[in-house]
Amino acid sequence: MKKLVFILFIITASVLVSCEGPMGPMGPEGPAGGEIIGTTFEFTDNFTAANGYEVVFNFRDNGFDPYESDVILTYMLWQTESGLDYWRPLPQSVYFNSGAILVYNFDFTADIPNDRIVDMAVFLDGDVDFSTLSSDYTRNQTFRVVVVPSDFLSKANVDVSDLNSILNSPEIQMKSLGKIDLNTSIDTSLEIK
Template structure:
């Protein structure tokens, strides 16, 4: 029995200390873009069902199944000596009208696409002013899920996300 045990130990050590041909180099996790952002305008209308689907591959955006996708909308800006600066607010976003109607901008995503759509209690989105349906500016941020799930990141504050994402990138290098 001792001989069998000794033989197993020696055989195990032989396999552990073996070296073979080196495999192909793997990715270091920094070659891809960490925190990819993409801005685009959407016109919501009856012909597109008051929704817009963006295919990541069509825009050259690589999204892994484990990545998180954040979507922000800019409906306001403030003047700066160098020009207008957009104010970004996360989706979902609600607009409350004085008549009790509620318009909601919302989204859903997979690792292949993001779909932004209108919702709420409005019976006919066609009655909305162009201010709410035409030329709507959105920004998508794709980031690793460990960044998105970090309790220190305030996902509702676009500027905080960008600042923390820069720090995240530096710490990964």
């Protein structure tokens, strides 16, 4: 009896292993060389009472359509010294002698059913009265946005708090859209650098 069960088991296993269905359709071709491609751009704008101390960037209005699964990283040009730019990841806080706190922060809106990120906003937060801030805190503030596929962050050995760690990673090829004027549309057909 044991031999019969063993023989039936071998025959069943052989039949199941040899079963094969039709081949599925080919998937879309990935980037050349298998690199992960991210996108980076900069913008400079003002925080005012008129814009609610918030600067909004609409991806679709600017011809850029990131996936909902992409990661949006935002950095602020904190200072320039001796010709070098110092970038800090958001959120960033400023503590005043009065005890008040100013926070530069950001968020983004995801359209999950359509698998897209719609827009992002950089805004002022904290308990300080924004209307009393000097123009050093509200005018001509420059931000660099880096959009990367989530796969990149899970596979690459990068420090997201260090902009150069991402931009110089050999695991990703960045497409630069350059400096963007938020009041005009951009051409996203720029070369990958």
